[in-house]
Amino acid sequence: MLCLSSRPWLGYIHQGHFLLTPLSYETLEFAASFSSDQCAEGVVAVAGDALRVFTIERLGETFNETAIPLRYTPRRFVLQPKRKLLVIIESDQGSYTAEEREAARKECFEAAGMGENGNGNMNQLENGGDDEDKEDPLSDEQYGYPKAESNKWASCIRVLDPRTAATTCLLELQDNEAAFGVCTVNFHDKEYGTLLAVGTAKGLQFWPKRSLVAGFIHIYRFLEDGRSLELVHKTQVEGVPLALCQFQGRLLAGIGSVLRLYDLGKKRLLRKCENKLFPNTIVSIQTYRDRIYVGDIQESFHFCKYRRDENQLYIFADDVVPRWLTASFHIDFDTMAGADKFGNVYFVRLPQDVSDEIEEDPTGGKIKWEQGRLNGAPNKVEEIVQFHVGDVVTSLQKASLIPSGGECVLYGTVMGSLGALLPFTSRDDVDFFSHLEMHMRQEHPPLCGRDHMAYRSAYFPAKDVIDGDLCEQFPTLPLDLQRKIADELDRTPGEILKKLEEVRNKII
Known part of the structure; x- marks a missing residue:
């Protein structure tokens, strides 16, 4: 189901749950389903003065990401206040500069008798990538970057x-x-x-x-x-x-x-x-x-x-x-x-x-x-x-990730995951999710048998944080177990699912 508003939204069922997700696309004025030999399940839409045909892929993913290759490991970045450009500092230990790598590659090609055929383009290096149309016989991305001394x-x-x-x-x-x-x-x-x-x-x-x-x-x-x-x-x-x-x-x-x-x-x-x-x-x-x-x-x-x-x-x-x-x-x-x-x-x-x-x-x-x-x-x-x-x-x-959503604290980890800490605004929500978390700990223990509270308190006792990942596992429980937990909370399973969705929609 495609809903058109100030931004397009897609409603679909994924892994037994109905999800409503904004599309990473420009504003559409009119849309209809479209099917052909080249596009089995697509959408034809009017955007401004253009007619567009597109398909929707990667259902179930929350974020849309764009990867921009850089020359070295990014350390920090700041936002240029006027034009909203990113200023990124990059550095690598034990690495050669781009000019030194290019000179070493030229020597390798000349020694191998390849002449200028494998010569890389420095303009491409400055944009952080290689030309897709030109096959690079010694791509650094493929074979790894050459290592230098540790103090370089x-x-x-x-x-x-x-x-x-x-x-x-x-x-x-x-x-x-x-x-x-x-x-x-x-x-x-x-x-x-x-x-x-x-x-x-x-x-x-x-x-x-x-x-x-x-x-x-x-x-x-x-x-x-x-x-x-x-x-x-x-x-x-x-x-x-x-x-x-x-x-x-x-x-x-x-x-x-x-x-x-x-x-x-x-x-x-x-x-x-x-x-x-x-x-x-x-x-x-x-x-x-x-x-x-x-x-x-x-x-x-x-x-x-x-x-x-x-x-x-x-x-x-x-x-x-x-x-x-x-x-x-x-x-x-x-x-x-x-x-x-x-x-x-x-x-x-x-x-x-x-x-x-x-x-x-x-x-x-x-x-x-x-x-x-x-x-x-x-x-x-x-x-x-x-x-x-x-x-x-x-x-x-x-x-705040959505226009009407509340502010939350986002964190990113070294393994690439993103998480959010959302403050509660009412005491009723705190009581509800505290009891839901307590019942989930008892009725749905971790697969390997480790105590959930001991894990979340691995170095210091967990304090005033409710584990949303654990509460989000409620829909995966068997129906009789869902009813049992809902009865303990004086709710129905549907009300608990709605409450979880409300909190999720405050963030994304």
């Missing part, structure tokens, strides 16, 4: 238009530099407008001892309406700038265990103030008003405050649990969401009385002179949510 890095900065999947600018980093941090920044000096800050490291080694030749912060400006980049200047620093963030018309940089505030100069960045009291390595920085939320690679979150009159950065709260942070996101003024490398997602919140006390301190003397506890900050954040995902989370983001 290859890296580039790419400006990508997500609408056309075209690369508008690609800058290859030279001298064994690799990019690790990126952000857009608007300095007080409005001469250049929005600038791009990229943190790089030269000659970085992890074994036998972590070392590097130097770290740099590159400042680029956008040209051609954001489609290309021009280097303004680069500033040498003593560590790897893993985290960069704009803050009150200046640039905050996490360089090793130092949090430093920079302003824009004519030939380099100018230091304004710094804090060296962080325990290990700063991997993330988020800001809101005059608060700074710093993520340490091994010690979870630190809440900081910048006092402009004193030009000082103070740490006023931190976490009691040492977390190996892999992803972080700022939720609200007192709350941070994070994920650690053992597969846990958690939320921490600053107690309300502590938050009020910090904000109502006009002189800042309490922050300045208050003694810390156990070599830490004077105040501690509270854990309000804890859940074991079972996979290393690499990204956290707050978003």
Whole structure:
């Protein structure tokens, strides 16, 4: 069943369930079924002034994906604010640059007597792919990329238009530099407008001892309406700038265990103030008003405050649990969401009385002179949510996937899965799904016999999270078991299925 609205929707039965899914297609004005020898089950539709015939494939899939091949492993990306272009930093350890690979291939072809027949096209390399019409006898994608020494890095900065999947600018980093941090920044000096800050490291080694030749912060400006980049200047620093963030018309940089505030100069960045009291390595920085939320690679979150009159950065709260942070996101003024490398997602919140006390301190003397506890900050954040995902989370983001849907926290994992954490808005929903989860644990144990609660509490006790994956298995139960659980909940199986669908439709 095809429904036409501001966007086309498809209703169909998949694995015994009726699904209503939006089509990844442009708005259609009229549609009808179509069948021919070439197209057994198709649709003929009018879109604008065009008549289109198409088939619908991959029923049951929720997301439509488009894969764009890149030159190296993507590390981070930011959105160019004006044109909504993606600025991606890519880097690979133990890898040759694209030019070196191309030169090595030429030598191989010449040695084999192939001449220029196998010569790759550098323009194709810049767009991240190979020409489909030309058969490449030594494709890197087919045979693997050649390996270099472990202390050799290859890296580039790419400006990508997500609408056309075209690369508008690609800058290859030279001298064994690799990019690790990126952000857009608007300095007080409005001469250049929005600038791009990229943190790089030269000659970085992890074994036998972590070392590097130097770290740099590159400042680029956008040209051609954001489609290309021009280097303004680069500033040498003593560590790897893993985290960069704009803050009150200046640039905050996490360089090793130092949090430093920079302003824009004519030939380099100018230091304004710094804090060296962080325990290990700063991997993330988020800001809101005059608060700074710093993520340490091994010690979870630190809440900081910048006092402009004193030009000082103070740490006023931190976490009691040492977390190996892999992803972080700022939720609200007192709350941070994070994920650690053992597969846990958690939320921490600053107690309300502590938050009020910090904000109502006009002189800042309490922050300045208050003694810390156990070599830490004077105040501690509270854990309000804890859940074991079972996979290393690499990204956290707050978003709404449908126009009328509520905001949820999306997470992506290293194995490629996507998940969502949706906040409940009513106590009735919390009670209903808590009891449904409890009955599902008892009546539908895992195949291998492991206790569900023990799994979701693998490292820390699960707290205030209901496992939607477990609740979604309710339709797969035998009918008599569905009725038994529904009777315990004073509902019918149909009402439970409708409730599950309502929550699902709030996300996608």
